[in-house]
Amino acid sequence: MRKLLVLFLLTSIAATAQRNLTIQEATYGQYQAFAVKSLVSPQWQPNSNTVTYLNSTYSALMQRSENNNWEESTMLTKQDLMTALNSKFPEEQFMMQIFPYGYTWSNENTFLFDVAGKNGKYTVFFDVNTKQVTNAIITTPEAEQQALSPNNKHVAVLNGNNIIITSGNGKNVTVTNDADAGIVNGSDYTHRQEFGINKGMWWSPDSNKLLYYRKDETMVDNYPLVNFGERIAANKNVKYPMAGLKSEEVTLVVHDVATNKKTTLKTDGPKEQFLTTVTWSPNGKFIFVGVLNREQNHLKLNKYDATTGNFVKTLFEEKATTYVEPLHNLTFVPNKNDEFLYRTEKEGYEQLYLYNTDGKLLEKLGYNDVVVTEFLGFDTKAKNVFYMGTANNGLDRQLYKVSLKNGKTEQITTPSGVHNIALNSNATFALNSYSNTTTPNNVSIINLKNNKTTPLFSADNPYTGKTVLPKMELVTVTAADGKTPLNGRLIYPADFDASKKYPVMVYVYGGPHAQLITNSWLGGASLFDYYMAQKGYVVFTLDNRGSDARGRDFEHVIHRQLGQTEMADQIKGIDFLKSKSFVDKDKIGVYGWSFGGFMTTSLMTTYPETFKVGVAGGPVIDWKFYEIMYGERYMDMPQENPEGYAKTSLIDKAKNLEGRLLMIHGAQDNVVVQQHSMEFIQACIEAGKQIDYFLYPTHEHNVGGRDRFHLNQKIADYFDTYL
Known part of the structure; x- marks a missing residue:
């Protein structure tokens, strides 16, 4: 009897521990409560065999070295940094809750990090041997983006739409002084961060010159976003270059630190071209720029004189019947001023090519x-x-x-x-x-x-003893072309019983540069997918043609007809599901955000007999309302492709809606503007179709923070209620 009692108690404890995920855990749990053990922010010390990383409490910098058989030890603590900072700046009040996650090694003895104080933002240089601050450059609290010079003596910062250079001696130099907010200098938001753009300022290798984007968007239409938080709702205009309309005009300017003189690169051609792959030569004499036409099908890799701004030569050109998409700066071979690596998918797969600065191809490095x-x-x-x-x-x-x-x-x-x-x-x-x-x-x-x-x-x-994740497996589905294998992910309902029938939630994205299924932990899925499976759904995802990591032809098949090939492949995924005896064919729903919201709405209105419930977040409804840089790459201009725009527009398809559709939008969305969902709702009204709508008043394109709990609960509730 006693053994039975003990067994009963142990079973009860296990049953208590093994529970379903909460909505909070389903939202952020895989990064918090269920985070897999890993090395946090790992970096190698330069010229060493020592790797550093943060401890689990973010309170110390740890190290492992070949010299110590890769055993773990503490290098520094957050308190070491605070002590050094307070000693160097006794009048300052620093805000450092954790050891700086974004620390960066400058040399084998020094790393740098950013920290906020009451007087501004500090870029701090810390010597790990002496445990002292060796240098610090302070910028104003208003400073936004910044670029540190290679010699670590200057920081170029973006303050509003203008650039200021701050030096370690406290001296500030105003680089630009444009009063019109439509002239934006040094911003990484140039060309709306397409083409791999993640910075807007580049120091020359010798730190004597600063190269920066100068974006003129005064001619771009204003787009109104309404702030409902004011006593009387206030309008905030943003510049939105919409497909087929006027685009921004961008140039590249070189600022000489010693003379304060500026030189504009003579990137001749149409004013609405795109300037990409911006790279200094290692000797600082030349600047290389990928000049891409607005049609995005013709790239010229040009060389310019950094002193005069004069065009030197075109190294090579790249053309395509679909589009050319430069995404990476050049990478020069160490100790060579005349050889570099270039990444392109021109021969089918994005691979590396070795060129010299005369434009001669030296070696193909693809595999x-x-x-x-x-x-x-x-x-x-x-x-x-x-x-x-x-x-x-x-x-x-x-x-x-x-x-x-x-x-x-x-x-x-x-x-x-x-x-x-x-x-x-x-x-x-x-x-x-x-x-x-x-x-x-x-x-x-x-x-x-x-x-x-x-x-x-x-x-x-990390889930052992806490929750039981439903079974997941990776599957293969043949695409609508009858030959291409597509990667899929199937998550079975909790307590799966093959004799039962279950509703389905299809999670979809389907657009370029996104891959949802990988051979990784959880199969690349979010915990929300597993949460829905715990609630009794079959959760299915398919990476259709048009998505990432499978090569040029796999992706480019969508050109000028977004959504068409993608839907055809998704329906093959539905056929795969329907072949399973445990799938309830009458209870299939679909959910996606952004391009996934476009796909969700497309599937709901093209195959109304198949999809009974849908949740479309931040959906593109008509590509003519989307931005130039992304939209025209895949669809060309509306004037050039009227048939394609008409075919992919969902406004005229609203009349086909049969199931329950919840559309969600952020009122401050400056990526997929709210006009998309408003146009679709109006079309539903005119067609006598009911649609559910929810607005997040303070959010932009994505809903983050604590409000993400609300979003995921709303999605789950919608499927529970209507599917």
Whole structure:
């Protein structure tokens, strides 16, 4: 009897521990309560075999070194930093809750980090040997984006729409002084951050010159966004270059720090072209710019004189019948002013090519159908290049090494899964973290001289003893072309019983530069998908043609007809589901956001007999209302492709709506403006179709923070109520 009582108590405790996810956990749990053990913000000290990272409480900087058999030890604490800061600036009050997540090694002894004080923002240089602040550059509290010079003596900051250079001596130099807010200098929001643009200011290698974007958007139409938080709702205008209408005009300007003189690069051509892949030559004499026409089908890689701004020559041109999409700056080979790597998908897969500065192709560095996803670096003598690339039909990410001399390629990592690699500065060691559908995280050090691996740790399953995640499996579906294999993810309902029938929630995105299914922990899914499966849904996702990591032809098939091929493939996914005896064919719903919102609404109005419930967040409804840079790349101008715009517009398809559709929008959305959903709602009214609508008054394109709980609960409730 006593044994039975003990067994009963143990069973009761286990039953209590094993519970379903809460909506809060389903929203942020995989990054918080159920975060897989990993190294936080890992970086290699330059010219060393020591890797540093933050501890689990973000209170100290830890280290592992080959010299100590990769054993863990503490290098510095947050208190060490605070003590040094207070000693250097006794009158300041610093706000540092955790050890700076964004620390960056400057050399083997010094790292830098940003910290806020009552008097401004500080870029701090800290010596790990002396535990002292060796230098600090302070900028005004209003400073937004910033660029630190290579010699660490100057910071160029964006203050509003103008640039100021701040030096360690406290001297400020005004670089631009444009009173018209329509002239924006140095912003990374140039060309709306398309074409891989993530900065708007570039220092020359010798730190003597600052190159920056000058964006003139005075001629771009104002678009009204209403702030409902005011006593009387106030209008806020933003510049929105809508497809087929006037675009911004951009130039590149060089500011000489010593003379304060400015030189504009003579990037001749139409004013509405795009300036991309902006790169200084290592000697600082030249600037390379990818000049892309507004049609986005003709790229010229041009060379300009940094002193005069004069055009020197076009190194090469790239043309396409669909579109050319430059996404990366040039990478010069170390110690060579005349050789660089260029990334392009011109031959089918985004891969590396070695060129010289005369425009001569020296070597193709591509390997089979591998898509390069991340450039990692060179070895010591720059004989080999390391990069991350795809494998396993795009599901895996592996480490590759390629010879610059002959293009011979070797795959370094072998376990199937998604590997994340950090190389030390001379590429002798690699920190490798990888996961797959059965491995939460495996962390090791790879000796790249002999490919031997030193394990550091394997993470435990963070859900064990807390909740039981439903079964998930990766599946393959043949595309609508009858030949292309598509990656899918199927999550079974909790307590799955094959003799029962279950409703389905299809989670969809389907657009360019997005991949939802990977051979990684949880299969690339969010915990919200598992939350819905725990509630009794089959949750299904398919990466249709048009999505990422499968090559040019796989993606470009969508050109000029967004949504058409994507829907055809998604319906093949539905056919796959319907072949399962446990799927209730009369209870299929679909949910997606942004391009996924477009896909959701497209599927609901094109296949009303199939989809009974839909939730469309921030949906594109008519591509003529979308921005030039993204929209015209895939659809061309409305005047050039009227048939395509008419075919993909959902306004005229509102009359086909049969099921329950919840449309959600952020009132401050400056990406997919609210006009999209308003036009669709009006069309529903005119067609006598009922639609549910919800607005988040303070949010832009995505709903974040605590309001994300509200959003996910609303989505779950909608499916529970109507499916």
